[in-house]
Amino acid sequence: MKDSVIIVSGGMDSITMLYEFKDRIALGISFDYGSNHNAREIPFAEMHCKRLGIPHITIPLDFMPKYFKSSLLEGAEAIPEGNYDEENMKSTVVPFRNGIMLSIAAGIAESHQLKYVMMANHSGDHTIYPDCRPxxxxxxxxxxxAGTFVGVEILAPYTNISKADIARHGKALGIDYSETWSCYKGGEKHCGKCGTCRERKEALKEAGIEDTTEYED
Structure with missing residues (x-):
């Protein structure tokens, strides 16, 4: 039964969740909040939803770059290179981003009489992003x-597993991860150097998946 909406970015994690839970997902929602990589990842979200026959919408949040402070909203040169860890990636936090997106998604879920909003956070996000923590x-x-008549709840089944674990799910599902986007710099190709690129490489390697991503390096 279709009982959920999913926040789908076009990255590895949300695309894996989209395929794993496709039978219960009634709507895919992407948010264009002015990040460096929105233009690169959202087309993948649209493509995969279309492939699965799941309706998809993109909601603009163009106020965020005007009022929120984050290197993710300041251009590719502001994105740190190096490991995916708290010290290096803290500047990429967009304050309360998930809270804002989940609020909108919950309203849309209730409008469609759906009970769940799905999000694809994972254990590697916990130390960096407060709005990804359990x-x-x-x-x-x-x-x-409490705030909706239908009692909308958040489903986040990847919260306590790693990105490599998610990649293992995707491997079992036959997902081609070259049809996803991770790089925070948002260039023509993945830069291969920023934290999200390095995290992507490590997860695919650990999961035993050949990495066919095009990297600049």
Missing amino acids: EFVEAFSHATK
Whole structure:
């Protein structure tokens, strides 16, 4: 039964979730919030939703670059290179981004009489992004359930697994990860040097997946 909307970015994690839970997903939602890589990843979200016969919408959040401070909203040169860890990636945090997106998605879910909003956070995000942590997901789910007539809840089944674990799910599902986007710099190709590119490489390697991503390096 179709009972969920999914926040789908076009990256490895949300595309894996899209395929894994396709039978219950009624709508895919992407958000264009002015990041360096939105223009690169959202077309993948659209493509995969279309491939699966799942309706897809993109919602503009063009106020965010005007009022929010984050290197993710400041151009490719502002994105740090190096490991995917708290010290290196903290500048890429867009304050309360997931809270804003989940609020909108919960409203859309209730408008369609759907019970769940799915998000594809994972354990590697916890130390970097506050709005990816288990306690945030749990608290926000309580809020959406209390604040909607249909009792919308947040489903985040990847919260406590790694990106490599997600890639293993994708491998079993036959997903071609070259049809996803990770690089925060948002160039013509993945830069291969920023934290999200390095995280992508490591996850695919650990999962035993040949990395056919085109990298600049």
